[in-house]
Amino acid sequence: MKPAPFDYHAPATLDEAVALLTRLGDEGCDVKIIAGGQSLMPMLALRVARPEVLVDLGRLEALDYIRDEGGTLVIGAMASKQAAADSDLVRRAQPLFQAATELVGHRQIRNRGTVGGSFAHADPASEYPAVALVLDTEFEAVGPDGMRTIPAADFFVTYMTTSLEANEVLTAVKFAPFAPRRRWAIQEFARRNGDLALAGVAVTLDIEAGLCRDVRIAAFGVQATAVRLTAAERMLEGRPAQPQHFEEAGRVAATALDDPMGCIHASPDYRRHLVGVLAARALTEAAARPQ
Amino acid sequence: MSSKQRIEVRVNGIRHVREVEPRLTLADFLRHDLGLGGTHVGCEHGICGACTVLIDDRSARACLTLAVQADGHEVATVESLRAPESGALHPIQQAFVDAHGLQCGFCTPGFMMTTLELLRGNPDPTEEQIKEALGGNLCRCTGYQSILESVKLAAQRMKPGAPA
């Protein structure tokens, strides 16, 4: 038994969960939500996290769904990542999100890990926050004062930190319709299949009459949170969708990147290099994708 | 602090009711409370896959699951593979024996339970699909090639219509 002791509650309803989180928080208790546990359990085992109380969302079956709401894909926070990866609806409506989900960990992780848990955990090396930044994504959260909607740009704050309050539960992720003409790709580099990436890039763009339009590029694994690579986006806008411009966009992205992280596996310079290479590859892949 | 919780779990078809500490992992519950030592623990933080079991027929890392989270669910461990009456090895176990899919055997229960899920969902996997499925399990002995061969052999033998 490696985790430090904690108390445990598994509320049967969302209201009960929010009330519990609020009451325990007001009492000064260090309380944490557990969903699939695929990020939290390692942190408990290593005692990086030592909460006094865990509130398990595992009984909130009402948050386990994937559905179409008038063209918007809505995924309940407790849907598993494997369910999202296997869903025909997700594949049709949000192919980039589906492809990103297949890159997350291994099947054993995706079977238990939830879609909401990945967004709430906001790991800088996760594919999900970057994908949220290049799609039109919104987060729905419920707290003691009811429900609010948070756009992706305001959701990810910094290293493993979102704008969710401690007594708020992320309930759903909403993806606005992804136009069939829009191109997409995700590229990453990891040391082993299924590992968190050392660096990665997600892109979406339109190509109209051979020119790049509405280019969005986001990198993950390189800073405290996923970032839009705006210098490269601006450079490509209106340029011909051709390999030399994608290569140049990669160089611009790498040069403009502020202060990439370093660790024993990858120096800041190496990560900068990877972002340039992966951005060019992702743009090339997106442009070549059959419509 | 940390009051015990009553849980009810079906493990390999047998119902168990126990009082457990919330911090007890499912892996430790299986090994220590139920005496099912087939589920191995290597890293205990989600990296090696030695602890892989099926929860409601889906593969999961027993070290990344709390025993309390298994309350009301169905767990299958490597002990479920062997035929209860005859004691015959499961085709996956036999294939690992025949194709030398193990040396020390530490990783083997995890590989077998991962293989079970794979072959139930996809009886005729390609080599790429097998590699992808086994990607979350580490082995420090075999170099993986013989594990790959074992899974192929198991798939061949388990295919509907294959000679028994």
Ligand SMILES: Cc1cc2nc3c(=O)[nH]c(=O)nc-3n(C[C@H](O)[C@H](O)[C@H](O)COP(=O)(O)OP(=O)(O)OC[C@H]3O[C@@H](n4cnc5c(N)ncnc54)[C@H](O)[C@@H]3O)c2cc1C
């Ligand atoms: C071997 C391994 C490889 C992995 N590889 C990848 C990878 O390549 N890419 C990747 O993105 N991830 C990876 N992960 C992480 C995995 O995807 C986790 O499943 C995910 O980060 C968290 O989801 P969870 O449901 O397990 O959340 P938990 O671990 O239960 O919770 C994570 C955090 O989010 C909070 N939280 C969870 N749900 C909610 C909610 N509904 N509302 C508010 N707060 C909430 C918790 O309080 C906790 O702080 C990997 C994990 C492992 C063990």
Ligand code: FES
């Ligand atoms: S012991 Fe569970 S993954 Fe290593």
Ligand code: FES
């Ligand atoms: S056989 Fe020894 S670790 Fe795989």
